[in-house]
Amino acid sequence: MSKLEVAHNKPWEQARFGLYGRVSTPEQKDALEAQMSDLRTRVLAKNGVIVAELSDVGTGRRSKQRRGYQQLYQLIEKREIDYLLTRDLSRLSRDLSNLDQTWRFCHQNGVVIFDTQVGVVNELYCWALGLVAKLMPSIGAEQVRTSLAVKARKGLHLGRPPLGYECVEVAGEKGHLKVVDEDAKIVKRIFARALAGWSLRGQARALNFEDGVKSPRGSRWSSEAVRYILSNPVYRSTILWGRTKTYFHAISEAFQREDRPEAEWIRSLGSHEPLATEADFDSVQAILAGNKSGTTNKKRGPAVFLSSLIKCPKCGRPDEHGHVHGGSMSVVGGDGRRLRMRCINANAGKCDNNRTFYRDHILQAVLQGLIDHLRSPEALTMFIEAQNTASKRRLEEIGTSRRKTEKRIKTLDTEIKRLTDHIAKGLSATALGDGIKLRETETRELIARLEDIENSSVTFELKPPSLAEYADMAERMMANVSTNSKDPGDVELSEHLEALVKHVYVHPLVENGKKTFEVEVFGKLATLVTGSLSYRAQHCKGKSGKDILTQDTITVARAAQKLVMALPRKRGSGRKPPRKQVLRRLEPDLARILSRSAVPLTASGIVSKLAEEGIQRTVTAVHNALDRRPETFVRIRKNGFMLRSRWARQSVRYFTRTAEIVAMAREVLEESRKPMQPDEIIGRFHEEPRSRRIYGDDELAILRTVLSKHADDFEAKGRQHARWILRASSDFEPSTALAA
Numbered sequence: 001m002s003k004l005e006v007a008h009n010k011p012w013e014q015a016r017f018g019l020y021g022r023v024s025t026p027e028q029k030d031a032l033e034a035q036m037s038d039l040r041t042r043v044l045a046k047n048g049v050i051v052a053e054l055s056d057v058g059t060g061r062r063s064k065q066r067r068g069y070q071q072l073y074q075l076i077e078k079r080e081i082d083y084l085l086t087r088d089l090s091r092l093s094r095d096l097s098n099l100d101q102t103w104r105f106c107h108q109n110g111v112v113i114f115d116t117q118v119g120v121v122n123e124l125y126c127w128a129l130g131l132v133a134k135l136m137p138s139i140g141a142e143q144v145r146t147s148l149a150v151k152a153r154k155g156l157h158l159g160r161p162p163l164g165y166e167c168v169e170v171a172g173e174k175g176h177l178k179v180v181d182e183d184a185k186i187v188k189r190i191f192a193r194a195l196a197g198w199s200l201r202g203q204a205r206a207l208n209f210e211d212g213v214k215s216p217r218g219s220r221w222s223s224e225a226v227r228y229i230l231s232n233p234v235y236r237s238t239i240l241w242g243r244t245k246t247y248f249h250a251i252s253e254a255f256q257r258e259d260r261p262e263a264e265w266i267r268s269l270g271s272h273e274p275l276a277t278e279a280d281f282d283s284v285q286a287i288l289a290g291n292k293s294g295t296t297n298k299k300r301g302p303a304v305f306l307s308s309l310i311k312c313p314k315c316g317r318p319d320e321h322g323h324v325h326g327g328s329m330s331v332v333g334g335d336g337r338r339l340r341m342r343c344i345n346a347n348a349g350k351c352d353n354n355r356t357f358y359r360d361h362i363l364q365a366v367l368q369g370l371i372d373h374l375r376s377p378e379a380l381t382m383f384i385e386a387q388n389t390a391s392k393r394r395l396e397e398i399g400t401s402r403r404k405t406e407k408r409i410k411t412l413d414t415e416i417k418r419l420t421d422h423i424a425k426g427l428s429a430t431a432l433g434d435g436i437k438l439r440e441t442e443t444r445e446l447i448a449r450l451e452d453i454e455n456s457s458v459t460f461e462l463k464p465p466s467l468a469e470y471a472d473m474a475e476r477m478m479a480n481v482s483t484n485s486k487d488p489g490d491v492e493l494s495e496h497l498e499a500l501v502k503h504v505y506v507h508p509l510v511e512n513g514k515k516t517f518e519v520e521v522f523g524k525l526a527t528l529v530t531g532s533l534s535y536r537a538q539h540c541k542g543k544s545g546k547d548i549l550t551q552d553t554i555t556v557a558r559a560a561q562k563l564v565m566a567l568p569r570k571r572g573s574g575r576k577p578p579r580k581q582v583l584r585r586l587e588p589d590l591a592r593i594l595s596r597s598a599v600p601l602t603a604s605g606i607v608s609k610l611a612e613e614g615i616q617r618t619v620t621a622v623h624n625a626l627d628r629r630p631e632t633f634v635r636i637r638k639n640g641f642m643l644r645s646r647w648a649r650q651s652v653r654y655f656t657r658t659a660e661i662v663a664m665a666r667e668v669l670e671e672s673r674k675p676m677q678p679d680e681i682i683g684r685f686h687e688e689p690r691s692r693r694i695y696g697d698d699e700l701a702i703l704r705t706v707l708s709k710h711a712d713d714f715e716a717k718g719r720q721h722a723r724w725i726l727r728a729s730s731d732f733e734p735s736t737a738l739a740a
C-alpha cells in the first residue's frame, strides 16, 4: 500500500472512500455482492471511512444510463471522497476515451482511483488498462462466435425461437426447434395469404384486427414484421446464421449491426419440421422481391390489365350499383412466365370455387369476346347509327351555343354605341365610362368563347376510333397478353378499356369432361359492344360466336354516346380517367350509429348498419375513422367500439347489469335443467313475479354476449350456440348417469 500513501497526501486511515462495483447481467448479482464486500473489507481493515457504496447492474454501454456511476460523479464533483475504489478499471468503463475522461475528472477534483488489481491508477495505467479493456470484449466475442458457429453447423437454432416454434433441449443439446401448434397456424396462414397475393400491409391489418393475434414481439403487427416471417428460411427447415455481426461502437456508445458478406453465412439443414414447403417458400420470395422494387403504386409501373377486376361469381357480392365486393381472384403462383389465379376465399377455404385459371387465358377470353363483337357487322351498323345521332346532337348544341353568343355580342355592341352617344350629348363621362368598360370586357370574353366553340367543333370532327380500330387495338393487346409485353403504348389502351369495365366474372365450366371456363364482362365496355349489361365469352380457341346482340336502339344510342364521351380528348396524353373521390367524413355517421346502440358494435357491425343507410364503407375505413378519434370513440376489448361519452355514462350500469343478468340466467337455467334458447331465457325473466326485467331493447344482445363471455358458467349446446345450459348441470348429468 506504499503507492497509495505516495499518491495521496491523505493517510489511508482518515481518508473518505467511494466504492464502485458493476456486473453486466442481473444473474451475476452474487458476483456483485462479492465485489462490494471485498472492497469493504479492504477499507475497513485500514480504518477508512466509507462515504458511499455504489453499483450498477447492466452492460454499461451508456454511462448516462448507469445511476450508480452518475452518483459517483456527483460525489467526485462535490469532493466528498478522496479515493474511488473499484475491483478493476473495466468496472468504470470499457471505453478508452471514457476512462480517460473519468481519470481526468477525478484528478481535477483531487480524487485518486484505486484499482485492487493494480493499485493506484495514474494516467499511463489508465491508458494501458483502457486498451486492454477495449481489446478484451472483441476477443471474447470472437470466441463466442466460433462456438455458436459450431452449433449452427449442427442445425441447431441460436437465440430466440422464431414464431411457431419453441426451443427444446434434446439429449443435453439446446436449440432444437419444436412446433407450437397455435403459433404455427399463424405462420401457415401468413404464407397462405402471401401466396394468395395479399399485401404485407393487408396481412398486418388482418392479423391485428380480424385475427386479433399479437406479433412475435407482443405488440401490433407491422408490414415489416410480416415480411420478416415470410423471408425467414427457418420455415423451410434451413438454419441460417451469421447474416449480420454486432459490434460495440465506442463513439456512439451503442451496439451497431453490420451485414456480413454472403460467403460468410452459415447454412445448414435443420432437423425441425418445416412450416412451409420449399416451393411455397420460393414463390413467396419471388413475390416479395417483386414488392420490393416499389413501395408505392406510382413506382410499381403500369398495373396489369384488369388485374383487380377479375371476380369469383360464387362469392362476389354485387351492390345496387353493380360493383362487386369480395371474391377477388388473385394470383396464386405460376410457372415462371404464366400466372394462375384463384378466388381468394377459396384459398382461405371459404368458397368452393377451387379451380385455378391461367391469367392470360382469362384476358384472352375477354379480349376475344370483345373482338368478336366489335368485328360483327351488326355491331358496326349499330355503332354508325349511334355515332351519327350523337354527332348530330352535339353539332346542334354547338350551333345553339354559337347563335346565343353572337346575339349577345350584338346587343352589347348596340349598348356601347348608345352609351357613347350619351357622353357626346354631355352626360357624366365618369359614370357612363364604367358602363362602357363593363360591356367591353364582356364582349371580349364572348369573342374568346366563340373561338373556343369553333375550335371544339374542329376537335369533335377529329373522329373517335372506329369500331374496327378498336378491334385492332384489342388484337394488338391480345398479342401482348400472350407475350407478356409491357409496351407503354398499350398502357393507355388498357387503362381506357379498364375504365369501361366494372368487373369480370370467371365461370368455371366442364364440357365433355374437359375443364374450361367462360368469362362474363360487366360494365360500359359490355354495353358498348352488345348494348346489354354484360357479354359472355368462352375460353377456347374457337369462336365465342353466340348472338348476344339483341337490344333496343335506345340503349345502343346511349352506349355510343358514352363511348364518345369516354374517349380521351387528346390522344397520347396517357392520363387515367380521374377516380371519383369521396371526401365525406365518416365520423358523424359513426357517432349516430353508435349513439343508437347500447352495446359496443364491431367495425363490421357498423359497416352493415351504414349499408342499411345507403353508405358504402369498408371495415378498414371504419376502423381508421374510429381509431383516429380516440377522444370521441372508445375501443372496448378487441373489436368493439362505442361513443366515449356514452360509454362513460353507461359503463357502470353496463357492468352491474351484466352481473345481474348472469345471476338471473343462472337461476333460470338451473331450474330448467335442459338447454334453452336466449329468447326463452328472456321470457322467463319477464315471468318473474318481482318483475325483474332487463330494461332496454337490446336485452337479447346483452344476454347473448353475457352467455358467451361467461364460459365458466354457461355452455353452448347445439348448432351455432343456439341453446344454452348451465355448465354445472351439464357436468352433473353424465356423472349421475354413470352412477346409475
Ligand SMILES: [Zn+2]
Pocket (backbone or CB within 6 Å): 312, 313, 314, 315, 316, 327, 343, 344, 345, 346, 351, 352, 353
Ligand atoms: Zn369464390
